[in-house]
Amino acid sequence: MTVDVLGIRQRSASPSFVGELFRREPLYAGAALCLTALIAPTLVAIALDERTLLGVNVWLKPLRFEIALTVYLATLAWFAGWLPERVVGTRWCRTYAACVVAAIAAEMIWIGGAATLGTASHFNEGSLMMAWTYRLMGGLAVLLTSSALVYGILILRHRNSLLEPAFRLSVGLGLVLTFFLTVAVAGYMVNNGGHFVGSQSTVAPGAPFMGWARDRGDLRVAHFFATHAMHFIPAFGFVVSLVLSAAVARRAVIVSSAVFAAFVAYTFGEAVMGRPFFAVSP
Amino acid sequence: MTLDTLFQLCTTAAMVGWLVLLASPVAPTLADRVSGLIIPALLAIFYAGLVMAFWTRAQGGFDSLPNVMRLFTKPEIVLAGWIHYLAFDLFVGAWVVRTARDEQIPFILVVPCLLLTFLFGPAGYLAFACLRAARARITLASSPFAAALDRKE
Numbered sequence: 001m002t003v004d005v006l007g008i009r010q011r012s013a014s015p016s017f018v019g020e021l022f023r024r025e026p027l028y029a030g031a032a033l034c035l036t037a038l039i040a041p042t043l044v045a046i047a048l049d050e051r052t053l054l055g056v057n058v059w060l061k062p063l064r065f066e067i068a069l070t071v072y073l074a075t076l077a078w079f080a081g082w083l084p085e086r087v088v089g090t091r092w093c094r095t096y097a098a099c100v101v102a103a104i105a106a107e108m109i110w111i112g113g114a115a116t117l118g119t120a121s122h123f124n125e126g127s128l129m130m131a132w133t134y135r136l137m138g139g140l141a142v143l144l145t146s147s148a149l150v151y152g153i154l155i156l157r158h159r160n161s162l163l164e165p166a167f168r169l170s171v172g173l174g175l176v177l178t179f180f181l182t183v184a185v186a187g188y189m190v191n192n193g194g195h196f197v198g199s200q201s202t203v204a205p206g207a208p209f210m211g212w213a214r215d216r217g218d219l220r221v222a223h224f225f226a227t228h229a230m231h232f233i234p235a236f237g238f239v240v241s242l243v244l245s246a247a248v249a250r251r252a253v254i255v256s257s258a259v260f261a262a263f264v265a266y267t268f269g270e271a272v273m274g275r276p277f278f279a280v281s282p
Numbered sequence: 283m284t285l286d287t288l289f290q291l292c293t294t295a296a297m298v299g300w301l302v303l304l305a306s307p308v309a310p311t312l313a314d315r316v317s318g319l320i321i322p323a324l325l326a327i328f329y330a331g332l333v334m335a336f337w338t339r340a341q342g343g344f345d346s347l348p349n350v351m352r353l354f355t356k357p358e359i360v361l362a363g364w365i366h367y368l369a370f371d372l373f374v375g376a377w378v379v380r381t382a383r384d385e386q387i388p389f390i391l392v393v394p395c396l397l398l399t400f401l402f403g404p405a406g407y408l409a410f411a412c413l414r415a416a417r418a419r420i421t422l423a424s425s426p427f428a429a430a431l432d433r434k435e
Contacts, residue, residue, distance in 0.1 A: 040327045040331075041327050041328075041330035041331040041334060042331070042334070043331070044283075044327060044328055044330070044331020044332070044334075044335075045331040045332075045334040045335040047283040047331070048283060048285075048288070048331060048332060048335045048336075048358070049334075049335035049336070059334070059335070112334070115334070116334055116335075116337060116338045117338050118338070118339075
C-alpha cells in the first residue's frame with residue numbers, strides 16, 4: 001500500500017490541483033477561490049490607504065486572513081478526499097460544510113468591515129456593537145476551526161482507508177491538534193485582550209509580513225504554529241511513511257505530534273512570559 | 283501608488299479594451315476575453331480597492347443630488363466613480379459586440395453604437411437597443427413565415 005497524496009486512485013477527469021480540490025469538496029474549494037479573489041482588491045487598498053492600526057496598514061490583517069483561510073479551506077478540500085465514503089455528500093455533512101463556509105464569510109466581512117472603518121476587529125471593546133460582534137465572531141471562529149476536528153476524527157476512524165496507516169494517522173493527529181491547540185491559544189489571547197504580552201501598542205516593527213513582535217511577547221506565533229499542525233505533522237508523516245517501515249513510521253508520527261505540540265506550548269510560554277519568538281528576535 | 287498613477291493606468295487599460303473591440307471582427311475570441319472579461323475585471327479590482335479604502339471616510343450618500351455631489355468632493359471617490367464608468371461602459375461595449383455578432387448585425391452598424399457607448403455610455407446602449415429592435419422588425423417582415431401569414435390574410 002502506498003501513500004495516495006496525489007489522489008491517483010480517486011482521480012477523475014480533472015487532472016489539475018484546483019480541479020481535484022473541486023472534485024473532492026466543491027464548497028470548500030469554491031469558497032477558497034472566492035477568498036483568493038479578495039486578495040487583489042485588498043492589495044490595491046494596501047497600496048492606497050494610509051491608515052494604520054498598531055503601527056501597520058489597516059488592510060494587512062484582512063490580507064493575512066484571506067491567505068490563511070484560503071490555505072485552510074484548500075487543505076480541508078484536499079483532505080476531504082480521504083473521508084469515509086459513507087459520510088461524504090450526506091445531508092449533515094453538506095449542512096455542516098455550509099455552516100463552516102458561512103462562518104468564514106462572516107469573519108471576513110467583519111475583519112474587512114473593521115478595516116474599512118479603520119478600526120480594530122478582534123479585541124475591539126470600543127462600542128457595545130463592536131464588543132458583541134467580537135464575541136459572536138469568537139464563537140464562529142470555533143465553529144470554522146471545528147471542521148479540522150471533525151475531519152481529523154473521521155480520518156482517524158476511517159479504518160479501510162486506502163492511505164498508508166502512518167500517513168493517515170499524521171493527517172488525523174495534525175487536524176485534531178490544529179483544533180485543540182488553536183482554540184487553547186486563541187482562548188488565552190481573548191482573555192489577554194490583545195495578541196501582544198506587555199504593552200498593546202507597538203514600538204519596533206515586527207517580523208516581515210507575519211508582523212510578530214521582536215521586542216515583547218506575541219501570542220500570534222503560537223496561534224500560527226497551532227493552526228498549521230494540520231500541515232507540519234502530515235508533511236512529516238508523508239515523508240516517514242515513504243522511508244520507514246509501517247510500525248516505525250507510526251511511532252515516529254506519534255512522537256513528532258507530541259514534539260510539535262510541545263513546540264507550540266514553548267512558543268506560547270515564551271509569549272506569555274513577554275519574550276519575542278526566538279527565531280525573529282534581533 | 284498615487285491617485286494620478288491609478289487614473290492613468292485605468293484610463294489606458296480601458297482604451298486598450300476599446301481598441302480591441304474595434305479589432306473584434308478579426309479577433310472575436312480575443313475581444314470577448316480581453317474587453318469583456320479581463321480589463322473590466324482589472325478595473326473592478328481597482329474600483330473595489332478604492333471603495334474599501336475610502337468609502338467610509340466620504341461625506342454624503344445616494345439619497346439626494348446634493349448628497350451625491352458631496353460624495354464626489356473627495357478625489358478618491360471621484361476616481362472610483364470614473365473607474366466605474368470605464369469598467370461598465372467597456373463591459374457594455376463588449377456585450378454590444380458579442381450580441382451583434384450572434385445576431386449577424388453588420389459591424390459597420392455597430393461602430394457608431396460603440397462610439398456612443400465609449401463617450402456617453404447609456405446613449406450607446408440605447409442606440410444599439412433601437413438598432414436591434416429595428417432589425418428584428420425588418421427580419422420578421424421579410425421572413426417567409428411573415429409572407430405566409432400575409433397570404434392567409
